[in-house]
Amino acid sequence: xxxxxxxxxxxxxxxxxxxxxxxxxxxxxxxxxxxxxxxxxxxxxxxxxxxxxxxxxxxxxxxxxxxxxxxxxxxxxxxxxxxxxxxxxxxxxxxxxxxxxxxxxxxxxxxxxxxxxxxxxxxxxxxxxxxxxxxxxxxxxxxxxxxxxxxxxxxxxxxxxxxxxxxxxxxxxxxxxxxxxxxxxxxxxxxxxxxxxxxxxxxxxxxxxxxxxxxxxxxxxxxxxxxxxxxxxxxxxxxxxxxxxxxxxxxxxxxxxxxxxxxxxxxxxxxxxxxxxxxxxxxxxxxxxxxxxxxxxxxxxxxx
Numbered sequence: 001x002x003x004x005x006x007x008x009x010x011x012x013x014x015x016x017x018x019x020x021x022x023x024x025x026x027x028x029x030x031x032x033x034x035x036x037x038x039x040x041x042x043x044x045x046x047x048x049x050x051x052x053x054x055x056x057x058x059x060x061x062x063x064x065x066x067x068x069x070x071x072x073x074x075x076x077x078x079x080x081x082x083x084x085x086x087x088x089x090x091x092x093x094x095x096x097x098x099x100x101x102x103x104x105x106x107x108x109x110x111x112x113x114x115x116x117x118x119x120x121x122x123x124x125x126x127x128x129x130x131x132x133x134x135x136x137x138x139x140x141x142x143x144x145x146x147x148x149x150x151x152x153x154x155x156x157x158x159x160x161x162x163x164x165x166x167x168x169x170x171x172x173x174x175x176x177x178x179x180x181x182x183x184x185x186x187x188x189x190x191x192x193x194x195x196x197x198x199x200x201x202x203x204x205x206x207x208x209x210x211x212x213x214x215x216x217x218x219x220x221x222x223x224x225x226x227x228x229x230x231x232x233x234x235x236x237x238x239x240x241x242x243x244x245x246x247x248x249x250x251x252x253x254x255x256x257x258x259x260x261x262x263x264x265x266x267x268x269x270x271x272x273x274x275x276x277x278x279x280x281x282x283x284x285x286x287x288x289x290x291x292x293x294x295x296x297x298x299x300x301x302x303x304x
Contacts, residue, residue: 064145064283071138072276078131079269083262085124089239090258092117097251114244124239132167136160139205142279146212149287162204169197170230178234191234198226205275214282218275225268232261 096113140160146152177190202223209216233241237257246254 062148063287064149064280065141068138068141068145068280071134071141072273072280074134075131075138075276076269076273078127078134079265079272082124082127082131083265083269085120085127086239086258086262086265089117089120089242090255090262092120093242093251093258094255097248097255100248100251117242117244121240132164136163138276139163139201139208142276142283143208145280145283146208146286149283149290150211151290152211159204159208162201166197166200169200170194173197174230174234187235191231194230194234195227198223198230205279209275209279209282212279212282212286214278218271218278222268222271222275225264225271229261229264229268232257232264236260 092113096110099109137160139162140156143156143159147156173190173193177193178187181187181190202219205219206216209219232238237243237254238261239258242254242258
């Protein structure tokens with residue numbers, strides 16, 4: 001039993017014939033119309049293909065910005081100045097301790113010494129604030145140089161933003177967790193969090209160094225020195241954390257701690273400068289290779 005209309009073979013055949021007629025229909029231009037043939041697609045020459053600057057093209061290498069070296073030298077000078085300030089603070093405390101052991105310290109001498117110590121602290125604080133934007137600018141320019149030299153995209157904003165995030169995070173952990181900890185478990189937890197935040201710029205710079213094919217060992221050395229300096233600053237003492245109310249018999253120990261902090265700062269300045277120089281040299285090497293290879297390809301295309 002069928003409910004729909006019966007299929008008629010003739011109707012299906014007529015539809016197929018009409019469809020074939022429509023398919024074979026040609027459009028003829030009006031009389032007097034000049035029909036130009038379709039232009040053939042122009043093939044780009046080998047010279048044009050290699051001469052165009054596109055992402056990932058071997059000839060798209062651009063020279064790195066030279067300002068990156070100026071920023072690196074500025075960072076090295078600032079870190080060296082921080083080290084000298086710490087040495088100056090250590091000398092003041094040790095002289096105070098030696099004077100107390102020899103003949104005692106007058107109250108006027110003690111006040112004058114701590115005033116000089118406070119002045120060193122203020123200079124250190126402002127200098128540390130100045131290092132952060134300069135180092136952030138160096139990371140941004142270094143990431144842009146890697147992108148220009150290799151053609152591989154690396155976001156300079158993300159790379160540069162990793163340093164303020166790491167520094168601010170480590171500072172918050174030290175201020176809110178370590179200083180308010182009641183036992184060694186809280187202090188250790190805060191220090192571990194500080195190490196994690198310090199690793200944020202390390203990972204960002206390792207990605208930049210990987211693209212530039214530079215040495216990674218100086219970056220890891222700088223990270224280890226930074227962790228050691230954080231431990232020194234939090235648990236032993238530095239120029240900004242020395243307690244002026246300490247009794248005279250502890251001044252010698254505080255001076256020794258400051259000398260250790262100065263040595264760590266020297267190692268940190270050397271490792272940071274070496275890590276930055278390794279990335280710059282790797283970027284320049286990649287640019288030279290790609291530039292020479294691109295020039296050879298262009299020369300072959302021109303001869304062909």
